[in-house]
Amino acid sequence: MANEQDLMERIVALAKRRGFIYPSSEIYGGINGFWDYGPLGVELKRNLKDAWWQDIVRCPPAGPDGRPLQMVGLDCSIIMNPKVWEASGHVTGFTDPMVDCKESNNRYRADQLMVIYAWDVEFGSGDDSQARRVFAFVHNDAKSFAAALSRAKKEAKKLGVKVVDEPPVLPLMHPEFEGYWQWVVGPDATEPGTLTQPRQFNLMFKSHAGAMEDSASLVYLRPETAQGIFCNYKNVTDTTRIKVPFGIAQIGKAFRNEINPRNFTFRSREFEQMEIEFFCHPSQADPWYAWWRDARFKWYVDYGLKSSKLRLRDHEKEELAHYARACADVEYEFPFGTSELEGIANRTDFDLAQHQKFSGRDMTYFDDETKERFIPHVIEPSGGIDRAALAFLCEAYCEDEAPDENGAMQRRTVLRFHPRLAPVKAAIFPLVKKDGMPEKALEIYAALRPQMTAFYDEKGAVGRRYRRQDEAGTPFCITVDGQTREDGTVTIRDRDSMKQERIASDAPTLLGCLQDRLRR
Numbered sequence: 001m002a003n004e005q006d007l008m009e010r011i012v013a014l015a016k017r018r019g020f021i022y023p024s025s026e027i028y029g030g031i032n033g034f035w036d037y038g039p040l041g042v043e044l045k046r047n048l049k050d051a052w053w054q055d056i057v058r059c060p061p062a063g064p065d066g067r068p069l070q071m072v073g074l075d076c077s078i079i080m081n082p083k084v085w086e087a088s089g090h091v092t093g094f095t096d097p098m099v100d101c102k103e104s105n106n107r108y109r110a111d112q113l114m115v116i117y118a119w120d121v122e123f124g125s126g127d128d129s130q131a132r133r134v135f136a137f138v139h140n141d142a143k144s145f146a147a148a149l150s151r152a153k154k155e156a157k158k159l160g161v162k163v164v165d166e167p168p169v170l171p172l173m174h175p176e177f178e179g180y181w182q183w184v185v186g187p188d189a190t191e192p193g194t195l196t197q198p199r200q201f202n203l204m205f206k207s208h209a210g211a212m213e214d215s216a217s218l219v220y221l222r223p224e225t226a227q228g229i230f231c232n233y234k235n236v237t238d239t240t241r242i243k244v245p246f247g248i249a250q251i252g253k254a255f256r257n258e259i260n261p262r263n264f265t266f267r268s269r270e271f272e273q274m275e276i277e278f279f280c281h282p283s284q285a286d287p288w289y290a291w292w293r294d295a296r297f298k299w300y301v302d303y304g305l306k307s308s309k310l311r312l313r314d315h316e317k318e319e320l321a322h323y324a325r326a327c328a329d330v331e332y333e334f335p336f337g338t339s340e341l342e343g344i345a346n347r348t349d350f351d352l353a354q355h356q357k358f359s360g361r362d363m364t365y366f367d368d369e370t371k372e373r374f375i376p377h378v379i380e381p382s383g384g385i386d387r388a389a390l391a392f393l394c395e396a397y398c399e400d401e402a403p404d405e406n407g408a409m410q411r412r413t414v415l416r417f418h419p420r421l422a423p424v425k426a427a428i429f430p431l432v433k434k435d436g437m438p439e440k441a442l443e444i445y446a447a448l449r450p451q452m453t454a455f456y457d458e459k460g461a462v463g464r465r466y467r468r469q470d471e472a473g474t475p476f477c478i479t480v481d482g483q484t485r486e487d488g489t490v491t492i493r494d495r496d497s498m499k500q501e502r503i504a505s506d507a508p509t510l511l512g513c514l515q516d517r518l519r520r
């Protein structure tokens with residue numbers, strides 16, 4: 001576990017050092033739950049969004065009948081009529097249970113707090129004053145578990161009681177703790193009994209549209225992009241020739257006032273979603289759900305998430321939201337634990353029926369061929385771009401060894417991104433800054449730039465330049481050297497195998513060769 005913590009720290013450090021992700025407004029100390037993407041991060045994220053848009057909207061996969069799915073895109077406003085969020089249930093139901101600590105003034109999501117039975121003393125038996133401190137509080141992740149356990153051990157030593165080696169852990173919200181709240185020591189507290197009872201906290205960010213700040217001007221920043229799609233479903237069927245079954249896709253920002261943003265960008269307050277609402281006949285919802293569930297899992301595998309770290313977890317009946325008939329999560333094993341990247345849900349006709357009820361507009365669909373009228377059922381694959389970017393970053397991160405200029409093996413950090421996701425596709429170097437090499441390298445750079453993200457670097461030893469590109473995840477480095485002038489060839493070095501080959505340096509050959517390799 002300690003190694004995994006370290007690993008996450010190394011990934012976060014690399015993300016900052018190489019310009020993938022910075023804390024937002026860092027010069028003012030940052031702001032919890034908000035992040036900025038740097039020059040490499042923004043390319044990674046854009047490549048991810050482009051890949052999704054291409055694979056879902058522009059060139060959708062073939063459905064079960066072998067024909068390409070009918071898919072279109074939308075880009076809806078972030079602020080919508082607040083009635084949308086009444087109809088969707090977010091105003092009353094989009095809440096998390098929150099507890100406050102009166103000692104540390106920290107705030108926690110009650111359902112994320114865990115209790116360690118650290119002391120080897122039966123509650124209520126023996127010395128009660130000791131037994132009353134048998135609980136220690138942690139977040140449900142390896143780092144805070146380790147911290148809480150070590151704190152528990154220290155306190156136990158002071159009191160002269162024993163801590164079991166592998167203490168049982170339970171969620172605080174477990175019914176067993178109902179009567180014992182006052183004995184619980186909060187994660188950042190020294191004394192027991194400082195945590196308040198949980199209360200519901202609505203996660204939607206509020207603002208006001210217009211000059212008056214009153215209840216009539218209250219608006220919300222959307223907590224999901226999905227509702228923009230539901231509200232436009234009629235517009236889309238009325239203005240295009242699309243027929244059920246079809247899907248509407250959207251990529252866009254979403255905002256949630258998370259109680260505990262954490263795990264780097266994994267749980268942020270501002271993030272981007274990639275959502276599909278797939279509208280189908282009610283009788284076809286189950287097979288379409290199964291189809292999307294498998295298709296979305298495969299998408300992540302295709303872009304390089306190893307299936308051993310990915311899993312598709314079907315929700316238990318008790319876990320399902322009241323409107324969902326089925327739901328599965330694509331989960332990834334991050335260094336901080338296994339967590340959700342995307343949820344695929346069968347939302348039935350819940351959303352359209354709610355909007356029909358609240359707006360008074362007809363949300364039914366008329367099938368010309370069968371002469372049937374119905375409210376379509378919806379399958380929703382809903383993913384987070386920031387979470388996917390983080391998963392691809394973690395998956396790509398690798399430390400191995402590479403020879404330096406003198407052939408001595410050195411540790412290197414390499415990001416083994418899928419070429420389609422790699423922020424920079426090719427780096428171009430002159431071996432040395434003389435003999436016409438920079439000019440030739442700049443010529444190649446100019447030829448490649450319109451076709452792909454390329455990078456030119458002439459500073460420092462070439463080995464170090466390779467290493468810098470390995471760390472940025474650049475799949476190919478092209479070097480102009482002494483032989484280039486003689487036979488017109490350059491070397492092309494592969495990031496993963498570190499093998500170099502000589503190829504012709506004229507633009508069509510180079511471009512063809514790179515494009516071929518990037519497609520692999």
Ligand code: GAP
Binds near residue numbers: 224265340341
């Ligand atoms: N329309 C359904 C919906 O929004 P969700 O499971 O709440 O479902 C979908 O969110 C996806 O959005 C999640 O799988 C996750 O990838 C991403 N997401 C949700 N909350 C997030 C947060 N606080 N930070 C980053 N990504 C988040």
